[in-house]
Amino acid sequence: xxxxxxxxxxxxxxxxxxxxxxxxxxxxxxxxxxxxxxxxxxxxxxxxxxxxxxxxxxxxxxxxxxxxxxxxxxxxxxxxxxxxxxxxxxxxxxxxxxxxxxxxxxxxxxxxxxxxxxxxxxxxxxxxxxxxxxxxxxxxxxxxxxxxxxxxxxxxxxxxxxxxxxxxxxxxxxxxxxxxxxxxxxxxxxxxxxxxxxxxxxxxxxxxxxxxxxxxxxxxxxxxxxxxxxxxxxxxxxxxxxxxxxxxxxxxxxxxxxxxxxxxxxxxxxxxxxxxxxxxxxxxxxxxxxxxxxxxxxxxxxxxxxxxxxxxxxxxxxxxxxxxxxxxxxxxxxxxxxxxxxxxxxxxxxxxxxxxxxxxxxxxxxxxxxxxxxxxxxxxxxxxxxxxxxxxxxxxxxxxxxxxxxxxxxxxxxxxxxxxxxxxxxxxxxxxxxxxxxxxxxxxxxxxxxxxxxxxxxxxxxxxxxxx
Numbered sequence: 001x002x003x004x005x006x007x008x009x010x011x012x013x014x015x016x017x018x019x020x021x022x023x024x025x026x027x028x029x030x031x032x033x034x035x036x037x038x039x040x041x042x043x044x045x046x047x048x049x050x051x052x053x054x055x056x057x058x059x060x061x062x063x064x065x066x067x068x069x070x071x072x073x074x075x076x077x078x079x080x081x082x083x084x085x086x087x088x089x090x091x092x093x094x095x096x097x098x099x100x101x102x103x104x105x106x107x108x109x110x111x112x113x114x115x116x117x118x119x120x121x122x123x124x125x126x127x128x129x130x131x132x133x134x135x136x137x138x139x140x141x142x143x144x145x146x147x148x149x150x151x152x153x154x155x156x157x158x159x160x161x162x163x164x165x166x167x168x169x170x171x172x173x174x175x176x177x178x179x180x181x182x183x184x185x186x187x188x189x190x191x192x193x194x195x196x197x198x199x200x201x202x203x204x205x206x207x208x209x210x211x212x213x214x215x216x217x218x219x220x221x222x223x224x225x226x227x228x229x230x231x232x233x234x235x236x237x238x239x240x241x242x243x244x245x246x247x248x249x250x251x252x253x254x255x256x257x258x259x260x261x262x263x264x265x266x267x268x269x270x271x272x273x274x275x276x277x278x279x280x281x282x283x284x285x286x287x288x289x290x291x292x293x294x295x296x297x298x299x300x301x302x303x304x305x306x307x308x309x310x311x312x313x314x315x316x317x318x319x320x321x322x323x324x325x326x327x328x329x330x331x332x333x334x335x336x337x338x339x340x341x342x343x344x345x346x347x348x349x350x351x352x353x354x355x356x357x358x359x360x361x362x363x364x365x366x367x368x369x370x371x372x373x374x375x376x377x378x379x380x381x382x383x384x385x386x387x388x389x390x391x392x393x394x395x396x397x398x399x400x401x402x403x404x405x406x407x408x409x410x411x412x413x414x415x416x417x418x419x420x421x422x423x424x425x426x427x428x429x430x431x432x433x434x435x436x437x438x439x440x441x442x443x444x445x446x447x448x449x450x451x452x453x454x455x456x457x458x459x460x461x462x463x464x465x466x467x468x
Contacts, residue, residue: 004112004188004349005322006278008269009341010262011060011192013053013120013146013199014306016288016299017046017315018246019255027212027219027246028255032263036280040321041330041368047397048286049338051306051313051382051390053145054122056285056338057194061103061123061133063342063359067381067451069101070094075122077143087408088392088454091383096124097133102356104342105134108190111351116180117141119173119194129159135192139176146199151254168205170197170254174261178268188277190345193265197254200289202296204253211256212249219247243295251296276323279348281341284316292388303423307386309393309404310423314380322348325368332367335397337378340364375399379445383407383454392454396442403428403438407454412439 018024022037023044049059052074055066066072072093097103105115117130121141130138140160149156153167163172177193246252262282269275288297290305290312299305299312306313318336320326325348339361346355347363366373377398384392392407400418405411412435414428428435 003277005324006188006274007108007113007190007345007348008265008278008280009060009190009192010280010282011057011119011194012258012282012284012317013194013196014286014289015198015255015284015317016290016297016305016312017044017284017302017317018299019198019288019297020317022319023317025246027215028252030255030259032259032266033282036262036266036282036321037319039323039328040280040319040326041332043318043320043332043334043336045333045335046283046316046318047314047335047337047378048284048316050380051286051308051386053199053285055382057121057123058097059338060341061105062097062101063104063339063356063361065339065360065379065381065449067379067446067449068360069097070450070452071097071123072381072452073384074145075124075143077125086385086391087457087460088385089457090385090392091452091454093384093452096128099128099132101133103133104345105130105190105192107134107342107346107351107354107356108349109134109136111349111354112187114185114187114189115192116189117192117194118177118180119192120145120196120199121194130192137180139180140173141194146201147196150201151196151203168257170195170257170261174264177265181265181268181274182272188349195258197258198251198296200293200296202248202250202254202294204250204257208253208256209250212252216247216249216252219245242291243298244300246298248294248296278322279345280321281318282321283318287311287313287315289388301422304390305388307388308390309380309382309395309406311402311417311421313386313390320364320368322368327370330370334367334373335378336364336367337361344368377441377445379442379449381446381449381451383452394442394446394451396438396445398438398441401434401438403435403442405439405442414438 021030022034048056050056054075055071058069058071075095109115115135116137117135118139122145130141142159151169153163287305288299290299302312303310304312343355343363347365381394395404402415402417404413413426415423
C-alpha cells in the first residue's frame, strides 16, 4: 500500500487575494511563497466561504457552507458587537461548531493521521477547542480572533506558553510547527497551521518596517493624489475610508516576515525528509481588510474587502503544492471554495468513499490532475452587518455570473465577474431572466441549509442615515 501523504494546510487571517507577489502585488515581497506557488497550481478564482473569519474556519473543518453549520459571523465571545443598531437586527448564530460534527481532523485521524492544530482557532470557548474536534495537539488555539496583547511576547494566549519578551508571534507559531514536523512522528501528519497574521493589530519588527518605508513613501503620495485629486468611482460609498493602493509599510513588513517563516517551514520539511510526500495548501479565511480599521491593504481591482459581499471580501489567494501529483507552474481558473478542502484531502489520501455524505464541497483532485470538474453554483449567506461597512446579504456564483441579494431592501445586483471583476456594472436590469434564475437557486439553497435571516428593527429611525 502506498505511503499516505502528509498534509500541511496553511491558513492566513485577513490576507487579500492580491497580497502576494504571485497574485499580483508589486509592493509586498514574498519570494519564498512565490517560489512555492510556482512549484504547484495557482487558483486565481478561489473563494472563502464567508467575508469574515470564523464561518470560513468552520466551513473548512466541516466541508459545509457556514449557513448549514450555523456559524455565520465572526464569533463575538463578549456579545458587545451583536446586534448592531441598524435597519435590521443581525440573525442569531452559533458560537462554535456543533459537537458531534465529523470534522476533517476526525476523518483524517481515523485514517491513521497525527492531527495537529497550531495558531488561531476562534471557534468557541474552551469546551469547543481543537481537541474536541479531532486534533491531538492544540498549540495557540483559543477563543481569540486576534492577538489581543499584540504580536510581541508576552502574548497572553493561555494555550501558548510565553516566549522571551519581545518574541514575534508569527516566528513563534512557525517554531511550534517546525517542532512538530521534526518530532519523529512516524504516522502521516495533518498540520493545520493557522497564523494570526495579518489580522490587526498591524505590528511588525522595526527592521522589517524600515525595509518598506522608503518604498511606501512615493506610493503614499500617489495614493493621496488618487483620493484628493481624482474622483472616487461612483459605486464607492464616500463614507467608508478605503485604501486605493498597497502602500502600508507595516503591513508589508508583516507579510515579509510571514514569507521568511514559510521559507523556514519548507526548509524543515526538506530536513526531515518529508517534503517529497507532503501536500501544501496556502490560503486565507476572507478577503483583505481594505475599508476600515486603518484599511491596511488594497484589493483593487476587486471591489471592497473583508466584511463585504463583493469580490474583495471573499476572493482569496490559493495554491496547492504537491510535486508527486501537481504539475509545477500551472494555473487553474475554475472557481473553488472553502468547503472543497475536506473532500479534496479525503480523495488525495485514497479515502474518498469515507467522506461524510453531508459534505457540500467537491473534490478538486481532477483539477489538480489537469482535468475539469462539472460547473456548479457556489453560495454565500451573511445575515450580519460587517464591522467594515458591509450590510447583510447573500450571493451565488454560477460560471461568469454573480448575483447579490441585499437583505435591507431585497434589491439584487448582477455582475459578469469574468469581464467585470471590479463589479462596477450592475447588469440586473438587462438580464431579468438571469436574476430570477439565480435568485431562485439562492433561495432554494437557503431553504435547504436552514439559513437564518435578520429581523426588521422596529425602532430604526431612517433620519439617522447620513446623506450620501
